Amino acid sequence: MPRDARDTYATVQKNGSATFMARIVDATDTPIRQAVIDAAQYSVYLLDDQDPDSWTPIAGHDRVTVDVGQTVFDHVQVDPLWTVDTGGYNFQHELDISAWQAFPLAGRHYLVEYTLTPTVGQVIKVRFRTYAI
Amino acid sequence: MMQGVYDLAAWLFRRWATLRVGTVPPYRVEAGDFFTAGQAAGESHAT
Numbered sequence A: 001m002p003r004d005a006r007d008t009y010a011t012v013q014k015n016g017s018a019t020f021m022a023r024i025v026d027a028t029d030t031p032i033r034q035a036v037i038d039a040a041q042y043s044v045y046l047l048d049d050q051d052p053d054s055w056t057p058i059a060g061h062d063r064v065t066v067d068v069g070q071t072v073f074d075h076v077q078v079d080p081l082w083t084v085d086t087g088g089y090n091f092q093h094e095l096d097i098s099a100w101q102a103f104p105l106a107g108r109h110y111l112v113e114y115t116l117t118p119t120v121g122q123v124i125k126v127r128f129r130t131y132a133i
Numbered sequence B: 001m002m003q004g005v006y007d008l009a010a011w012l013f014r015r016w017a018t019l020r021v022g023t024v025p026p027y028r029v030e031a032g033d034f035f036t037a038g039q040a041a042g043e044s045h046a047t
Helices: B002-020 B037-041
Strands: A008-012 A019-025 A037-048 A051-057 A072-077 A089-094 A109-118 A124-132 B028-035
Touching: A008 A019, A008 B028, A019 A109, A019 A124, A089 A109, A124 B028
Parallel strands: A008 A124
Antiparallel strands: A019 A089, A019 B028, A037 A051, A037 A109, A072 A089, A109 A124
16 A cells, blocks of 8 residues: 655644654554664754745754654653554654744744664655644 | 685675665654643633
8 A cells, every 4th residue: 555755744832842753663564663773863944835845944953963862762652642543652852942943933834854864774754844823 | 715704795795785775665654743832731711
């Protein structure tokens, strides 16, 4: 069965933070483990509603290195934070906005894109589209 | 004897190189979710 790429949509507060979670699996639908991921980073982009190819990096949130050990879990987490299904999540990251705001403009869309580099195989993109209020 | 070692090393390198360029089926995001501080207390009352 074909599986389309898709983003997760979120509404966030202007100058607020957010915690992003995902369940990442391999081709056999088995959740990945920390050892699979060699490196991780994220970027936040301001999007242009008139131009889907216009991504403007947000200062302080451009290609930021993420600690794999604190972001990817060896065991799927099932707790009240996860509301999508009963399957839980094995990826979680909270945006640190103590030095740089991630969503400085209300009424605008942003793309939060995580890039996970596995030890073998192609990069994994974990993307969230947010709307700031 | 040494030729066997070299052959094994060459095979292992080719195997590693093949895997490294991405013959492993891609990983995928099965589901995503998020949490914001604003979700914790969202209630209002008209007076």
